[in-house]
Amino acid sequence: MARAMPLGLGRSGIAFLVIVAAAGVLVPFLNLATPVDSPWHVPTTTVVLFGKYLCFALLALSIDLVWGYCGILSLGHGAFFALGGYAMGMHLMREIGSRGVYGNPVLPDFMVFLNWKELPWYWYGFDQFWFAAIMALLVPGALAFVFGAFAFRSRVTGVYLSIITQAMTFALMLAFFRNDMGLGGNNGLTDFKDVLGFDLQQNATRCGLFALSAAALAAGFLVCRAIVSSKLGKVLVAVRDAESRTRFIGYRVEHFKLFVFTVSAMMAGLAGALYVPQVGIINPGEFAPANSIEAVIWVAVGGRGTLVGAALGARGRQRRQELVHRGASRALAVRARRAVHFRHAVPAEGAARPGRYPPRQAPGAAGGDAGPARNGR
Amino acid sequence: MTELVNSLLYLDGVTVSFDGFRALNNLSMVVARGEMRAIIGPNGAGKTTMMDVITGKTRPDKGDVLFDGSHDLTKLDEAAIAELGIGRKFQRPTVFDSHTVLDNILLALKGPRGVFASLFARLTGDERDRIDTVLATIRLTDRRHELAGRLSHGQKQWLEIGMLLAQDPALLLVDEPAAGMTDAETAETAALLRRIAETHSVVVVEHDMTFVRDLGVRVTVLHEGSVLAEGSLDQVSADDRVIEVYLGR
């Protein structure tokens, strides 16, 4: 895997875009326009499955942007994904309207039977699609902004950052599990009927969502590409490789990190928002720390710092799930083996990329000789 | 106070301690505009800590650090200090290994440092010319598209100096520029620094006495966090206390 830092798209990038675009057009076409018994027919199961992977790929892309290019290992990106999902889920919940089992035009079913009397304030506005769509980007973005502003200003880096991002997603999971949050507790949000008037159980809608996910992935890829190939992208890599050096030549590192972290969170939120109508459920399980770690593993397997690889790595989940189908133990063993295998791959990778891991010098810890900690802050 | 007005860098009574250990102990020093100063001292004398204080990496417990007579460096962070015009070269060469030589210079090039300015930055002809000039100065023109990580140790040192030049600071802090270089390289580096000093103020920290002699500038000797002696190299090397510190009892 060549070190991809070209100013343009690069061959692999173009190929990736072509494939995503082709899939975005072909899969829906083959599902809708061919008869079920045709050899060319793509079954609905596959459409749903691949639609899911497209969303995972977008999530992986967003992680690669911060980890691969800026050295921020977020073990809490699943939280942004889930928040985007919840924003969309809340809209879909409101869309049900009076078709819920109790026929209450305003309150979702779970609120009705738990005796909620009125809609909590944070549900206002979600009856509008545009509002939900904005929130799906804004809420993860805002969380990332606030969290990042604190963390990066205080120069929480490396492992510490990873661990507090875990704590963040864990705390959110516990919070969303609470029924008092008014977001459906453990069951989360389900029973969706339609989106923008399209019935979610129609294949056409599914295909539409699939195409939309493909488009979002392509757009996300282009955005990431634009960022990493701009001068800002060079600064990010500089931060990853030698953070204090970057500071000493006058870049305010925390601002750059904050920017890219927020953009990445919004991408993850978008991925979540597209994921929810396709799988039909969002619940606090999506916040589980293990999910975030798994997403990082996709990126690691696909190739950190290569956007294409990250997106493809997410498809590794497909193989894992197939294996789970055959026997959980084997799947877990494979997943673990892959994680172990990955470590063997790294030295080789490092050798192929000279200077990537200079001896005796961990990335991020650079900055000349071991200077004393900045105290007083 | 006249010192303060004329000085580019002014340190007064700076003290830094780590867990009871005093890395800097009531250090006072003045670097005049346009001056090149060499700083020597044994290990643990506080040379690097002093650099850290000047560049904002470490906050002093006590004391004043003023730049250009008016900027209180103890209140600013690294990026702000760099923007004021203080550039720093590290002891161990730190360049951006996975960037090309060209990009390294480009990143250091004087210009807007904001997030969005970077996002939408386009390389202008003027900037290209400045980069070319810097590359020529550090003799890396023909390796401009190579990854910085592939350069030799000496070339990395030069690249880092080149980045300093691109930054065009009023004051350069150079930490052991000759470490790990061959004699020929060392001499060339000294020549380069002298050339730079024609237009900039420079503070050089160095162990290598030959190199310091090559520079031929005023020398400050640090010991246990404070100034032990100051003067020309010949003066300080005749100082009994300096001899004691360097050679031991």
Place this chain on the structure above:
Amino acid sequence: MATGPSLGTVLRRGLVAFALLMGLALPVAADTDSLSARITALATGDFATKEAIIVELAATGDAAAVPALRALGDGDLQIRKADRKVIIAVRDGNRLTAVDPVTGADLGAVESGALERIRVNNNLRRALRAAVGSLTLLSKDVTVRRLAAESVFKSLDPTALETLDQAIQVETDERVRRLMVQARAAAILQTDRPEAEKLEAVAIIADRGDQDARGVLSAVAASSEGEVKDKALASIALIEQSLAMWEAGQNIWYGISLGSVLLLAAIGLAITFGVMGVINMAHGEMVMIGAYVTFAVQEVIRTSAPWLFDASLLIALPLAFLTAGAVGVAIERGIIRWLYGRPLETLLATWGLSLVLQQAVRSIFGPSNREVGAPSWMSGAFELGGLTLTYGRAWIIVFAIMVFALLVVVLKRTAFGLQMRAVTQNRRMASSMGIRTTWVDAMTFGLGSGIAGIAGVALSQIDNVSPNLGQSYIIDSFMVVVFGGVGNLWGTLVGALTLGVVNKFLEPYAGAVLGKILVLVFIILFIQKRPRGMFALKGRAVES
């Protein structure tokens, strides 16, 4: 005691109770025949009938009924299917012997299949407790008398008054006597005795000042009026005041207890992560291994040496240390040593490893929870003023402190500890001084894992022993170490106790879930303030 108990009242109350339960009052007789007839009658009839018989048996005052009643409560009073005779089944190892419930005569060995258990429910158990209590008030054994007095106190049974009076007269042990007086007072409050007597009883109960007293008085306050009610209410208010004070102490105790659990879970990580800098996501699985070792040890003891059961945890400790330590050394040699200086890869590799270990345990021991019993010295609770402290928790606190102290000694006072610190501070220097750094790495990691293993022995006492055990502690462990300050054992100690106490003080107000969330948010904010934890090391060494 101003006036003696009126016998008439007692009898009348007792008879009313009989009549209610049985619909008829049986003559009171204490000879063996009617005793065994009544016990035989326990074999038939529904729960209400059985309850009436038990009340009768208690009323006879015949202590000969006690073994049968106790056996009934323990589920050992059984029916021999062959002749429908009621016997007590005595288990000795795998042998089952039938014993006559009245005479205690040995009736020979029986098969468990040939017996049918006489069923009891909670109402019967309550009746049995009261009956055994009142029948054993005059026992020779002081412990039995104390338990009897406590049972009678709880049963609030006025029919026991007569026996109580007798027992109080002859009681020599001051504590037991006080309990009996309290039991008598509680019983008197259930009768319609004169107000003066009741007021005195209220005073006696109020003097007791604990939750049970509050319970008795609340019932009195609800069912009586006039001065008695006022006095009861006033006493309740006083008791509640003092209980509220104790409650703060209780919270501190719970906090320390939770903190000691966190400390145990985190202390191994303080070595592997804190000292060595290895992000060991498989740390929780080391704890799990320790817990499973405990389970295995108990299994072996159960089948081959039941008398050793109380020592099972002590036996498990070194085994858990060695097993988890060996696994730790294997992990270090096999995986982690290739990854030093690359924390993120270490994290992912050990995370994968944790899944492998979980799955391995799942395949060996099955996915469901395993039963780890508590030795008798860890069961139950003791009272300390108004606090109820459970032995299990108390031992865990003691144990956590011992492990901590031991670790500090190992690190500070032994040659290995010195080498370990040397290696972590300056590997090259240590190596050039002749320290076998790779060996020290492996041993250090083994030590951290082994400590996690013995933590597992303790945690098996309070949590599920399942493949998921480790998962539930891993995040908390990291929080504790990071919060306390990496590389600082004392930081881990203070961090664990702080988080424990904060959590337990939040819990009553915010609820368990919100409390935990708040603690996490607190840690996140704290890390912003002090990015390297509470007791961060300063200086140049940190960043190298």
Place this chain on the structure above:
Amino acid sequence: MKTHFQNRLAAAAIAAGTLLGAQAVSAQETIKVGILHSLSGTMAISETTLKDVMLMLIEQQNAKGGLLGKKLEAVVVDPASNWPLFAEKARELIAGEKVAAVFGCWTSVSRKSVLPVFEELNSLLFYPVQYEGEESQRNVFYTGAAPNQQAIPAVDYLRDVEGVTRWVLAGTDYVYPRTTNKILETYLKDSGVPAEDIMINYTPFGHSDWQTIVAEIKKFGSAGKKTAVVSTINGDANVPFYKELANQGIKAEDIPVVAFSVGEEELAGIDTGPLVGHLAAWNYFMSVEAPENAEFIKAWQAFTKNDKRVSNDPMEAHYIGFNMWVKAVEKAGTIDPDAVIDAIVGVAVPNLTGGYSAMMPNHHITKPVLIGEIQGNGQFDVVWKTSGLVVGDEWSDFLPDSKPLIADWRKPMSCGNFNTVTGKCGGKGT
């Protein structure tokens, strides 16, 4: 990179193709039965057993000659305790494998996740676990208990037999305890229990430090009134809860705990010695003396080759559900879902407690309710039993919005949430 991706795509397409082709052949010879239980992840602990029970039942049915002259074939998938994956696997079973019926799910959220799939693809789901009610779907058959088949009789027992007047409703914070406690709260208040005599407490999943809560329960219970705990605490949190109860000396004689989620399987991980007398309410206990039960346990222990294996309530639910489905298919003469849905209402099969259970028009079944006390050997002693069978009530009468709703899937009503006040079927929109 490109070729890699294309290869994968092609491989996936080929794999899908062969899958479809393969089953076109086999569908003629066998009837497929889908089993949708988590075999990995957090729920594997409970659900793996149910998969085994289904395999045994299918094997037994095949030994009896199969169904409609064809052999039954079990198709097992593993949704790995991952809720979206449940929906995906359900789709795979129905659309891909063309199974005739699916037996599966444990948690409410997994059921909620698959519901739309069953509705869309019109297939059958037999759901074997006690749940919160408030649902009746045409394609789903609820063979576990509704709240009125478990919670309400348990409270009645405690009130009437043990004389309890003060109540702690303790549960894990998720929808089943929340709903059950809402129902119980209304039920208790309706029966005259004042609000200050009810304490409600929720804890997170897997809660392990119960010191504070047990102390609170103890305090609440010392108010001079007979107190009981109604526990809807879920799975793993139970072990530390019971351990703490035992340690703090709360005996069943003082404050009994009645649990709705603790069965024989859960008790296998606890030393039940100190817990003797605490209660559970179920529709089946392994200790029930009935010839069907003895036979079932014998077959089960033989099937699993383990004479210590326990049976529990959800297993019985699958036993009932499977036999009902078999009978309905035989009655309809086809596996066609619509025909089976029509045929199955009214079908009655023996349950394991010595009686018959029947499928009601609301797709819930009739069951006896048993109260058992924990014994030292990890089993339950049945101490009380409803005199007759109780019909599962999908829409609770104790929740204001659910009170007017009824479900009846017989024609012509065919509605899961008919509003008796407005006279309209609410669930189908307008």
